Amino acid sequence: MRIPSSHHPARVAAGFTLPAILIVTGALLILAVGILLVASIERSTARSFVERQRADLAALAALEDVRGILTKEAGNDDFIVISSTLAAPITKDRDRAPFLFLARGKVEGSKYKYRYVPLFSSSPAKPVPADTDTLAAPKPEDFLNTDDKARIRFSALPYLDKVQADWLPVRNSKGKTIARYAYWVEDLQARIDPAIVGNLDSETQTHAREGHPFPAPGLDDPATGKKDQRALNQVALYAIDPAATDKDQAQTGRTLIDNRKLLVSPESLLAAAAVIPPLTRDGAGHLLDPKARVVEESLVSGIQPYDEQPLVPFLPGIDPAASGKPKLNLNRIVAKGGRDAVEEMAAFIDSAFPTFVDRKGGFPDNYVKTLAANAIDYADKDNNATLEDGQFRGIDTYPLTTEIALQVAYNGMSVENGRQILNFKIRLFAELHNPTNLGVSGKARVSYEVALQAESFGAGTVNPPFDSSALLDDPTTSHNLDKIGGRYWSKSTDINLAPNEFKCYEFATVTYRMDQGTVADNPIVENTPFSLLEAPGASGCSLMWNDDIVERQQGMIRQQGFIYDVTNGVRIGGYRVNEKDVLTKAHYPALLYNKPFPSSTWYGNTGDPRISHYMNRSNNTPLEDSAYPENASPNRRSVRYEVYEDDSPEKPKVYARMLPSEWADGGHDSAVGAWKNGAKDTTILTDPKFNFPYDPDAKYSAIQMISNRGYYFSTTELGRLFDPLMFAPTFAKAADTTSFRSKSIMPAGEVSWPDAKSGQGSPLYGGGNTLRIGRPEHSAFNFDGDKQNRAIGLLDLFHCGKPAAGDAQARGPVVAIHGQVNVNTASRDALRALAAGALVMDPKLSKTTDTVHVLAPKMARPVDALKLDAPKITLLADTIADAVISGRPYGSTSRIALARDASGREVFGNRDLYPDAKDVQWTDAAAEEVFARVYQAASVRSRNFRVWIVAQSLAPADSTSSAAEVLSEIRKAYTLIADPGKRAQDGAIIPENINMRVISSNDF
Secondary structure (H helix, E strand, O other), X not given: OOOOXXXXXXXXXXXXXXXHHHXXXXXXXXXXXXHHHHHHHHHHHHHHHHHHHHHHHHHXXXXXXXXXXXXXXXXXXXXXXXXXXXXXXXXXXXXXXXXXXXXXXXXXXXXXXXXXEEOEXXXXXXOOOOOEOOOOOOOXXXXXXXXXXXXXXXXXXXXXXXXXXXXXXXXXXXXXXXXXXXXXXXXXXXXXXXXXXXXXXXXXXXXXXXXXXXXXXXXXXXXXXXXXXXXXXXXXXXXXXXXXOOOOOOOHXXXXXXXXXXXXXXXXXXXXXXXXXXXXXXXXXXEOOHHHHHHHHHEOOOOOOEEEOOEOOOOOOOOOOOOOOEOEEHHHHHHHOXXXXXXXXXXXXXXXXXXXXHHHEOOOOOHHHHHHHHHHHHHOOOOOOOEEOOOEEXXXXXXXXXXXXXXXXXXXXXXXXXXXXXXXXXXXXXXXXXOEOOOEEEEEEEXXXXXXXXOOOOOOOOOOEEOHHHHHOOOOOEEOEEEEOOEEEEOOEEEEEOOOOEEEEEEXXXXXXXXXXXXXXXXXXXXXXXXXXXXXXXXXXXXXXXXXXXXXXXXXXXXXXXXXXXXXXXXXXXXXXXXXXXXXXXXXXXXXXXXXXXXXXXXXXXXXXXXXXXXXXXXXXXXXXXXXXXXXXXXXXXXXXXXXXXXXXXXXXXXXXXXXXXXXXXXXXXXXXXXXXXXXXXXXXXXXXXXXXXXXXXXXXXOEOOOOOXXXXXXHHHHHOEOOXXXXXXOOOOOOOOOOOOOOOEOOOOXXXXXXXXXXXXXXXXXXXXXXXXXXXXXXXXXXXXXXOOHHHHHHOEEOXXXXXXXXXXXXXXXXXXXXXXXXXXXXXXXXXXXXXXXXXXXXOEEEOOOOOXXXXXXXXXXXXXXXXXXXXOOOOHXXXXXXXXXXXXXXXXXXXXXXXXXXXXXXXXXXXXXXXXXXXXXXXXXXXXXXXXXXXEEOOOOEEEEEEEEEEEEEEOOOOOOOOEEEEXXXXXXXXXXXXXXXXXXXXXXXXXXXXXXXXXXX
C-alpha cells in the first residue's frame, strides 16, 4: 500500500512538529505569564510586608511615646491619674469612654497649680491648656483636634463608645509623612483583679473578713499565721454579682476564685468566670448576661505589684512647704517612742497644718503633742503613758479614777493635860477604771491632799487645817503614806483590771489629833456644831501609775458637814463636839463641776475619765461633790443613782452621768446591775456587798480602743485615738430653767451630746470624742480655703510601711501597691466591692428601742442587736460608690471621706443613711469601718495600663490627613506597667531604674 504523497513521512513529521511547537510555545507563554504573575505577587507581598513592618514600627513609636510620657511624668510618686469624658457621645446611646490625664501639682508662691498631660494622642500643634488653680479633670476636647482629617475615632472596648485620638506623624528624611499612629490609654487599676481580691476563708467557704479585735478593717491579722495571703483579699469580690448579698454571696465570685489559674490575661476573665458563649450584646454593646457584663466591665487580671513612696499631696489646706515631702512612718515613730517621737510627730503636723491646733477649744495642754502621745501609746507594746507635765499625756493601758471618796470619822474630843484634842480618822478611797479593751496590770498610788479646816468655835479664829505641811509630819499623826516629790502618796498597790473593769480600793488611812488649845484659854462647849471647810484651792487628787503621774484632779469641793440654812441665812455645822460621827464626801471625775459658793453654777459633763485630767486647769471651777452614798456606784459605771430614783420615767432631768451611748462619738453602756447603794456615810466603797461580778463582754463596751501590738497596720487606726478637744455643747432644745439642775446640758428629749461648734471652745466641757477619720466631722472643723483642721488630714501626713513584712519594712519608707483601685477612674461596681459587706468591727452593734431608760442591768435606753452593711440603695454599697464618683477627682485618698450623696450628706460613717438613723448605737470603729476598707484598697494613681494603638503606613505625603493613601494598618493593645524599679534607700525613685514593662499584647 502506498502511502499518499500527502502522507509522506517527511511531511508527516513536518506536520506534527508545528503543533508541538505551538503547544510548547503556548506552555512557555503560560509559564512566562505565570512567572511574571508570581514575580508581581511576590513584589506585592514584599511591598505589603514592608508596609506592615512600617505600620508595626509606627505602633512601636506610639508605644515609645507613651513610654516617654510615663517615664517623665510618672517617674515620681506625686502624680495622680484622673479622667473625664467627651461632652457629647460619638455614637448615640453608648456609654462614653474615659479619657485619662496624668495630673501634677506644684507650688507657685503660696498657692497650688495643676497641669495635665493627656494619656491619648493629641495634636502637638494645639496649644496646651493653662495650668489650673484647682484640681479638676480637663475636657478632652481642649486637647483634641477638631479636624476630622487629623483624627481617628475607633472602638476599643465593646461596651463603650468609640474613643477619639489625633493622628501623630512618622516622617522620612525628606519630611514626608510615611506613617501615622494614634493611641488611647486605659487605666487597668480602675477595676479589681480577682486574682488579688476576695477569699473563701469562712467555715462555710464564703467570703470572710477580719473583725474585732483586730484594729485594721480590710486587712488580715498577721498574728493568725495565714500564709500567702494577698493584702486586699478582704475586698468583697462576691459583691460584683448583681444577685449577691452579704448573706447570699452568689456564685460568680466563688467561681473566679476557684479558677484563678485561668487568669492569664485580661482576655481570660470570662472563661475564668465560666461564662458560656454565645456572648450576646445589646444595642449599646453591653453583654446581656448581667454576670458576664460585670465581669467584663469591672474586673481585670494581670495587675502588677510595685512599691510607692508615700508623699504629702499638693492640696489646699496643706502648707505648701510640706507638700511633696515624704510622709512620716507611724511605725518608725512608735518604735522611737518618748519625747523625741512626740516632738517629731507634732512638729510635722504643725508644719503641714498650722491651724490644726484650732481643734483644741479650751484644752489647756499642747493639743497636737497630746495627739502624738496618744498615737504612740495606742500602738506601743508597754502600758505606760508617754507624758510631760503640762505638755502632753498619752492614753495607754492604765487605769483612771472614776470615783473618789473621802471619809472623815470624827472620834470625839478628848482632854489631855488640860488641852482639847479633836480626834479624826480619814480614809481615802478611789475607784479605778480600765477604760480600754485590754487588760491592765501595774502599780498605782493616789496622792493624799487634804486641806480641811475646822470651823471656829465661837472665838472667830480658824484652827490649823488637816494639810500635809501642818500635820502629816507631826509625830501625833499616824498614816501609811510616802512622801515623794514634796507630796504625800499612798503606798504602791498592785492593780490588775480586766478590759473595761471598775474596781474600788482603799488607798490611805490617816489618824489626826487636832489640838484646839487649853480648856482655860478657849473652852469648847459641848454640842457645839462645827464644819470642816476646804482651804481655797488646796485640795486635789493625783494618780501615779508605775511611778509616773498620769492623772490630776485639780480641785475638789470637800466641805465636810457644811450646811447652809437658806431660810435663816446662816450656816450650821455637820459635826457636834461631843458626838462621834462619820461624814463622807464623794466626787465623780468628769461628771459635775461647780463654781464656788455662792455662785453655784453647775457644769454637767460626759463622765469620760480620759478628760478629767484637763478640767479646771485654767479657772476656779472645782469638781463638785455628790450625794453619798446615794450616788455611789462602786465597781461599776458611774450612774448617779438619784437621777433614776428622783426623776420621772421619761428621765427629763438627765445630767452628769456616764453614758457612752450618749457621747458625741457614741459607744456602748456597760452593765451596772442592781445594788443597794446604802443610806449612811459609814458606807465604804470597798464593802463586799458592792462586789460586781465582771462580765467578759464588758470589753466590747470599752471606751478606749488600744492596740499595743507594736505596729499600725493602717493609718485609719488614728481614728481610735482619744481626741481631748474641749467645747461647750449646745442643744436644739432649751434646758429646764426651773430646776436647780438648769446648768446641766442634756435637756429632755436629747439622746446624744452635740458636736463641737465654732466659737464654743471651753475649759469646762469635754470627753466622749475620738478623732473622726472616715465619718462626719464636728461642724467646727472643715477644709476652708487654706485652713485645714479636719482629722482626716492626718492621713495625708502619715503611713505605716509594710506592717506584715517585719520590723524593717514596717518602719521603712515605702508601701506596697498591689491591686489598689484608683478611685478617680474606678468603675461603680469596683467601688461597691471595696465598700460592701457587713460591719464586723463592733460585736455589740445595736439599736435603741425606746427613749425611756430602763433600770438594772443597764440604767440606759434599751437596745436590740443590729446588723449593718455598707449603705445601699438597691445593691451593696451603691450609695458609697455613687458618692465617691460624684466627688471626683481626688488629690489624695483621704479626701474620699468628703464624698456626699445627692442630698449633701457625707456617706461614710453617717447614721442618717441607715433606716434606724439616730437609734443606731455603735463604736467609732464600726462607724469608720467602711471608710477604712475603701481607703485601704484605694489609690489616686495608677501604674498598670492598657494602650490601644492604631498605626498606619502611608504613601509618602505632606500631612497626616485621612485622605492620605493608607498602605497598611495594624491595631494593637499592650498591657504594661510603669514600673519604678529598685528604689533608693530612702524610698525615692532612681530615674535610671524606671522601666515600662510590656506584660502582654494582642491585635484588636
